[in-house]
Amino acid sequence: MQEFKSLKDIPEQDYFTGGSSACAGCGPSLGLKLALKVLGPETIIINSAGCMTLLPLYPNTPLKASWIHNAIENAASTAAGARHGLDVLGNGDMNVVVYAGDGATYDIGFASLSAAAAKNERIIYICYNNQSYGNTGFQWSTATPYGSETKTTPRGKENPTGNTAVNKDMLKIMGAHRVYAATASLAYPVDFLNKLGRAKERDGFSYIELLGACTAGWNYDPRLTIKISKLAVRCGMWPLYEIEHGMLNLNKDFSELKPVDEFLKMQGRYRALPPDGVERLQALINEHWAELKEYNKQRYV
Amino acid sequence: MKQTLVTGNEAAAWGARLARANYIPNFPITPQTECIETLARWSSDGELPGTFFDRMESEHSVMSAAVGAAAVGSRVFTATSSQGLLLMHEVLYIAAGMRLPIVMATISRGLSAPVTLWSDHNDFLDQRDSGWLMFHAENNQEVLDMVLQAYRIAEDPQVLLPAMVNMDGYVLSFTDEPINIPSPEQVAEFLPGYDPAHTIAKNRPVTVGPPVLDEYSIFRAQNHVASRNALAVIEELQDDFEKIFGRRYHLVDEFMLEDAELVLVTQGSMSTTAKAAILEMRDEGIKVGLLRLRVIRPWPNEAVAGALKDAKAIAVIDRNVAPGKGGIMFPEIIETLYNLDRRPLVSGFVVGLGGNPQTENKIKEITHKLEEDLAAGRPRMEWNDLEGI
Numbered sequence: 001m002q003e004f005k006s007l008k009d010i011p012e013q014d015y016f017t018g019g020s021s022a023c024a025g026c027g028p029s030l031g032l033k034l035a036l037k038v039l040g041p042e043t044i045i046i047n048s049a050g051c052m053t054l055l056p057l058y059p060n061t062p063l064k065a066s067w068i069h070n071a072i073e074n075a076a077s078t079a080a081g082a083r084h085g086l087d088v089l090g091n092g093d094m095n096v097v098v099y100a101g102d103g104a105t106y107d108i109g110f111a112s113l114s115a116a117a118a119k120n121e122r123i124i125y126i127c128y129n130n131q132s133y134g135n136t137g138f139q140w141s142t143a144t145p146y147g148s149e150t151k152t153t154p155r156g157k158e159n160p161t162g163n164t165a166v167n168k169d170m171l172k173i174m175g176a177h178r179v180y181a182a183t184a185s186l187a188y189p190v191d192f193l194n195k196l197g198r199a200k201e202r203d204g205f206s207y208i209e210l211l212g213a214c215t216a217g218w219n220y221d222p223r224l225t226i227k228i229s230k231l232a233v234r235c236g237m238w239p240l241y242e243i244e245h246g247m248l249n250l251n252k253d254f255s256e257l258k259p260v261d262e263f264l265k266m267q268g269r270y271r272a273l274p275p276d277g278v279e280r281l282q283a284l285i286n287e288h289w290a291e292l293k294e295y296n297k298q299r300y301v
Numbered sequence: 302m303k304q305t306l307v308t309g310n311e312a313a314a315w316g317a318r319l320a321r322a323n324y325i326p327n328f329p330i331t332p333q334t335e336c337i338e339t340l341a342r343w344s345s346d347g348e349l350p351g352t353f354f355d356r357m358e359s360e361h362s363v364m365s366a367a368v369g370a371a372a373v374g375s376r377v378f379t380a381t382s383s384q385g386l387l388l389m390h391e392v393l394y395i396a397a398g399m400r401l402p403i404v405m406a407t408i409s410r411g412l413s414a415p416v417t418l419w420s421d422h423n424d425f426l427d428q429r430d431s432g433w434l435m436f437h438a439e440n441n442q443e444v445l446d447m448v449l450q451a452y453r454i455a456e457d458p459q460v461l462l463p464a465m466v467n468m469d470g471y472v473l474s475f476t477d478e479p480i481n482i483p484s485p486e487q488v489a490e491f492l493p494g495y496d497p498a499h500t501i502a503k504n505r506p507v508t509v510g511p512p513v514l515d516e517y518s519i520f521r522a523q524n525h526v527a528s529r530n531a532l533a534v535i536e537e538l539q540d541d542f543e544k545i546f547g548r549r550y551h552l553v554d555e556f557m558l559e560d561a562e563l564v565l566v567t568q569g570s571m572s573t574t575a576k577a578a579i580l581e582m583r584d585e586g587i588k589v590g591l592l593r594l595r596v597i598r599p600w601p602n603e604a605v606a607g608a609l610k611d612a613k614a615i616a617v618i619d620r621n622v623a624p625g626k627g628g629i630m631f632p633e634i635i636e637t638l639y640n641l642d643r644r645p646l647v648s649g650f651v652v653g654l655g656g657n658p659q660t661e662n663k664i665k666e667i668t669h670k671l672e673e674d675l676a677a678g679r680p681r682m683e684w685n686d687l688e689g690i
Contacts (some may be wrong), residue, residue, distance in 0.1 A: 044501055046369065056511040066501040068372050069510040071391055074365030077357060081326060081369025081377075082501075084353040087322045089374060091503055112365065209339035 003197065004190045011037045020055045020062040025222025027186055027213035027229065028052055028128035031101055034189055035126060038196045043095040044082055048075035048104035051135040054129070062269050073108040075100045076116035079123045087122075095124065095200060101212075102129040102143035106168050117177040121205040123197065125164040128212035131167070138217035138269075142168045145237070146284055147277045148269050150217075161277045162269075166284060170209060175243030179205040182242035182251075186213065191251055192238060202282055211238045219268025225264035231263045236289045241296075248300035250292050302481045302547065307472030310335035312441040312480060313380055313406035313466065316448025318349060319488040320404070322378035326355045326366040330385040331418055333408040334468035337380060360385035364392035364403075371401035371463075372509045374500040379403070382470060383410035383424045390428065396463045397432025397524060399510055401461040402455035402495075405449060409569070410470040411655040420470035422568060422621040426597070426629045428517075432524045434464035434531055435598040439554070439572050441478040443595075444468050446548060448485075453492050453538055456513065459530040461499075469570040471656065483546055491545050505583065528599040535596060536658020552601035554593035555608050557583065561590030563671050564645075565610040566634055568594045571620060571652075571659040578664035591667055605637045614646040614675040616667050620653040627651060627682045649672045650681040 004010055015036035022029040028051060036043065043065040047053055049072035056067055070078040075098045083096045105113060105127040116123060131141040132150050139152040140163055149155050149162035174181035180202060184192035192210065199206030215222040215231050232238035235258040241249040260282050264270035273281075307315065313336050317325065325344075327337040344354035357363045360381050381389060386407055396403055411417040411426050428435065436451060438444040444466065451464040458688045468474060501507045513520065535552060543549040556576050558564065566573050572593040582589050592608050609615055614637075619628025626632075631649035638644050650667050653659045667685060674680055 009460040041506060042503060044373070054512060056508045058508075058511050058516060061511070063508070064506060066506045068369065068501075070365055070368055070395055071514075074362060074392065076557040077326075077362035077365035078369035080355065080357075080362075081324065081366030081371075081644050082373050083369075084355055084366075085324050085370030085373040085375035085377075088351060088353050091373070112362050113356055115362065119356075184548060186386070 003194050006190060009163045010189060010193060012138055013037065015041050015064040017062050017064065019060065022051065022055065023216055023222065023265070025215040025225045026051070027211070027225050028130060029055070030186055030225070031126070031128050031210045031212055034193060035097070035196055036065060038193050038200065039065070039095050039097055042093065043097055044068060046070070046075045046079040046082060046096065046098045047183070048072050048100040048109055049135070050101035050104055052099055052101070072104050074112050075104060075109055076112040076123070076125060080116050080119070080121045083121055083123055096122070098123060098125040100125070100127055101134060102127055102131060103133045103141040106170055114177065117174060117179045117205045117207065120179060122204060124199045124206045124208065127207070127209045129209055130212040130214035130217060131216050132214065134214050134217050142193050143170070145281070147273045147281045155272055160274050162273065171241070171243060172301055174207040175246060178246065180211070180242070180244050181207040181208055183238060183240050184208055184210045185229050185233050185238060185240060186210070187226050187233060188240060188252065195242065217269065220266055224266060228263070228266055231258065231266070234258045235260045235263045236285045237263055239289060241292055243300055246301050248292065248295045248298060250296040251298060257285070257289060304479035305482050306443060306477040306479055307482070308335060308475055308477055309441045309444050309468045310408065310475070311339050312444040313337040313468070314511045315482055317378035318343060319459055319483065319485060320378065320449055320452045320492055321376065321494070322352055323375040324353050324355065324367070324370040324377045326357050326363045326370070326379055328357050328360050328363050328381070328385060330382045332410055332474045333380045333382040333385070335474065336406060336408065360388040361392060364389040364396065366406045367403045368392060368401060371396070371403050372399065372501055373509070374495070374497045374502060376495040377403045378405070380406040380408065382408045383412060386424045387412065387427060389497065389538065390431070393428055393431040393433060395510065398520065400461040400527065400620065401463055402461055404451045404455060405463070405465050406444070406448065407465050407467045408470045408474045409467055417655035420472060421654045421656065425465070425467045426621050428465065429629070432462065432528065433598065434462050434528065435467070436464065437467040437568050437595055437597055438473070439570060439593060439595070441473055442480040443550070444473065445480060445482065446546070449488060449492055450535070450538060450542065450550070454531050454534050456495055457534045458498070460527050460534055462524070462527050462531070467569070472570040487545050491541060512573050532601055533598050534610070544653060550595070552596050552604040553608055554595055555590070556593065557590035558592065558608055561588055562613040562616045563587065563589040563668060563675070564609060565589065565591045565664065565668065566615060566630070567591060568620065568630065571618070574659050574661055575664045578661035582665060582668060587668065590667065600633065602637055605634065606641060608636070609638060609645060610641055612645045614648070614671050616671040617647060617649045619649065619651050620669060622651045624653060631682065646675055646678070646680050648680040651683070652685045652687045
């Protein structure tokens with residue numbers, strides 16, 4: 001596949017048209033719109049229950065590709081069935097792509113995902129990570145970052161921090177499955193689509209995790225989706241890297257990270273996070289960034 | 302006709318093989334294991350061309366993968382038991398709602414807790430409202446025949462629903478019986494390749510399983526109508542089946558009902574034992590017969606009512622229990638008879654849970670109790686399994 005060099009190379013053709021029911025400024029919908037530019041119409045999107053489930057609403061759909069919504073915890077298994085179902089009927093050239101939220105990926109669907117990865121099924125699994133159960137109104141998942149308020153980790157007198165747990169290191173876990181695993185950002189579409197293009201060529205399982213900025217849950221002005229996405233990368237909240245054959249490759253290196261405070265203050269979910277909470281979150285980010293720098297171009301998992 | 306000794310598990314595997322299932326997702330659970338091990342061996346030996354045998358990490362994923370493969374037009378087979386069937390429960394409704402003609406052998410085993418490995422029908426009947434077609438075999442020949450018929454019924458354009466073929470764990474699953482295994486040519490004549498009109502295909506993008514607003518009950522109604530349509534399809538295919546295989550089945554299995562005053566209603570393998578007991582009781586002059594339920598969903602109202610309407614008293618023998626209520630099929634039989642001009646007396650007996658054996662003596666005991674009920678004009682609902690425990 002020809003790698004994209006700049007935004008100008010990205011195809012204008014869309015397979016995600018107008019008329020969807022997603023929020024204005026919805027990061028995950030934009031991610032799918034971009035992804036379909038590379039994947040094309042001979043693609044089956046396997047969706048797990050979440051915000052994106054509402055894109056098609058009978059009898060309409062904004063998508064010019066096929067779509068299966070099964071339940072919340074079984075997108076990877078459904079995809080494995082679709083993959084083999086197609087292959088055995090001689091339709092192996094169709095793409096099978098999971099588009100699932102972080103709750104469906106990190107939590108309830110993890111067994112299904114892990115098995116599909118361990119079997120190296122020829123599937124592209126895109127997790128759109130909005131760091132919460134977004135469609136039910138923004139509740140905690142194991143992808144929720146430390147210090148984020150959610151509806152089930154509200155700040156209060158007893159707990160001023162909000163979420164006191166540290167989010168799961170999913171990239172490392174997926175990298176340890178010896179599959180291709182990468183992070184991606186809406187603010188770096190060329191990087192995202194090149195990763196997707198490489199995944200499409202692979203004869204095996206690929207896991208791409210896209211930070212899916214959520215205007216309603218993160219509580220920010222819908223115009224800022226790309227700006228927030230970019231800041232997440234620049235401050236090390238969402239570093240761009242990939243793991244292949246256990247080797248780490250840091251895609252966007254910076255000599256210095258911006259302070260996380262800049263990212264936090266743009267979003268309602270971090271409003272009123274006490275200074276010691278901000279400090280702890282900054283320390284977690286620094287620690288992860290140092291680890292990525294240390295293992296860059298080396299065996300990571 | 303050549304007879305081969307096979308277990309119920311192997312008979313189901315033969316059904317899948319002869320039906321040329323394209324995709325077999327699976328996860329092991331006792332007593333289903335031998336069924337998928339048989340298919341695994343055939344797959345490794347290259348005896349299942351055009352079939353992908355897929356090991357999954359849970360039954361939930363098995364049914365999810367079955368949905369994925371059926372949604373792209375593959376013929377799918379799988380098998381499970383007990384807790385595995387319960388773990389699938391969520392996705393069973395989805396498969397039915399998507400109108401995917403998956404066929405699954407269920408090998409009945411009692412549910413936890415406490416743990417039992419032996420058979421009763423609570424796992425199977427727990428899926429009663431899932432929208433699946435539900436068939437229950439009496440013996441290993443019927444297991445194989447039912448799998449073949451299940452595909453033809455499930456894939457009928459008037460039906461398009463998934464189907465379960467149930468057999469009793471151990472009693473059938475691990476017991477050799479002589480059966481006729483038809484030739485691939487015979488089966489191909491009865492069951493052509495699956496040619497789906499509505500599934501995802503190249504150049505045919507389809508949305509499967511989207512949300513709906515006001516139309517929800519229309520889709521549920523369609524599922525119901527499709528299930529009812531299966532009744533006629535089941536009856537209509539028997540001529541073809543008999544012509545090719547020399548065997549014929551009906552919506553219900555009637556045994557010595559012509560002049561029966563007392564009728565036992567049973568399901569599954571205990572029916573064979575009950576039939577033997579009936580032959581002995583007939584020698585004693587007791588006018589007893591048997592109705593075996595083999596099509597559970599769709600419910601064959603007319604066939605059941607027609608078979609039972611002339612009885613004086615009926616014993617519904619349930620190898621299952623709905624705690625706080627009683628046997629599950631007991632009220633279904635009563636409901637079926639309620640609007641008849643003359644209603645027989647109906648007693649209910651819960652028996653054989655967790656594999657507790659149903660001997661001929663126990664069947665005779667139930668029959669004698671039914672005679673008492675008829676004489677007293679008073680039906681009973683009784684747990685018939687507790688003596689001696």
